[in-house]
């Protein structure tokens with residue numbers, strides 16, 4: 001047997017003093033209470049004092065021989081006998097992990113042990129192993145199904161990095177003499193707003209159902225957040241469609257706003273986009289929107305809250321400058337960079353290239 005991964009080792013309830021002496025040494029210091037054992041088939045079960053003559057509460061493998069000198073051990077139904085083999089099993093009881101490009105490791109969350117005691121032991125052994133090998137950062141993703149591992153890892157020195165619905169990501173920086181170089185969690189949320197003008201010089205506006213008291217009753221541009229892996233240009237079109245039912249075609253990012261401490265200390269990037277209407281019938285999303293309508297641009301601008309707000313006012317001025325070709329926004333161009341091999345969108349304007357069909361700066365909106 002060349003290699004034994006954590007997931008291949010049968011976890012059982014019956015322990016034996018001799019067996020545990022030889023097997024649990026590398027796991028010393030692991031909390032052993034409450035009494036508990038685990039079987040992959042049966043799940044966790046309590047061990048009564050009659051089950052064991054030792055203070056240890058868990059073991060890997062199934063003891064098959066009665067004497068300490070002839071340690072029998074069963075893994076995946078195979079009987080193993082020598083101490084040498086057991087010590088090689090011990091050496092291999094480490095978390096499955098892949099090296100990253102920065103001298104660290106990323107633990108394979110699909111091959112985590114199935115019970116907390118095993119996890120505690122193997123995590124500690126793995127940290128020692130990575131420390132010995134000079135590894136730096138450790139990334140440990142714990143799925144929600146194994147959330148009971150979180151306090152164990154925290155106790156071991158891991159820190160929260162970020163969380164999503166299905167998991168929490170923890171990190172550990174091993175070198176004590178170096179400051180942690182691990183990048184922080186994402187720092188921004190990304191929002192979009194759609195400036196949609198029809199041929200009657202009416203702008204598509206909404207009143208939000210839930211908003212700050214200061215903007216209650218304001219007719220504003222449809223806004224929202226882009227989804228994970230969603231493009232700014234498609235997110236803007238989707239948000240306008242969801243809130244108002246109007247179909248649009250993306251034209252340009254006209255400006256963007258950067259603000260801090262917007263959502264639970266996170267910053268906010270807000271992209272104001274110009275879109276062309278492809279339909280005019282309004283159907284509101286009544287969960288989010290109180291009302292929507294096509295409003296004459298002059299009337300929209302005259303709203304006191306727009307006139308008196310430096311940002312809203314400037315956004316409208318920029319949009320008006322665009323309509324009269326005094327300004328040009330940024331349009332997306334799909335590119336694949338050899339840097340990371342990923343398709344991406346580069347937003348720029350092409351005012352110097354009259355032959356580029358994506359040069360909307362020369363085209364009229366109305």
Ligand SMILES: NC(=O)C1=CN([C@@H]2O[C@H](COP(=O)(O)OP(=O)(O)OC[C@H]3O[C@@H](n4cnc5c(N)ncnc54)[C@H](O)[C@@H]3O)[C@@H](O)[C@H]2O)C=CC1
Pocket residue numbers: 189190191192193210215220223224225268269270271287288
């Ligand atoms: N709404 C506005 O007047 C302005 C919005 N923006 C920008 O627009 C982008 C999107 O912002 P908004 O449209 O204001 O988003 P928002 O805060 O209104 O959230 C969008 C929707 O998410 C849901 N939601 C958000 N937080 C919630 C919570 N705590 N509980 C339950 N549901 C919740 C609601 O359905 C809400 O309508 C951001 O980047 C923001 O900076 C910029 C200036 C003004």
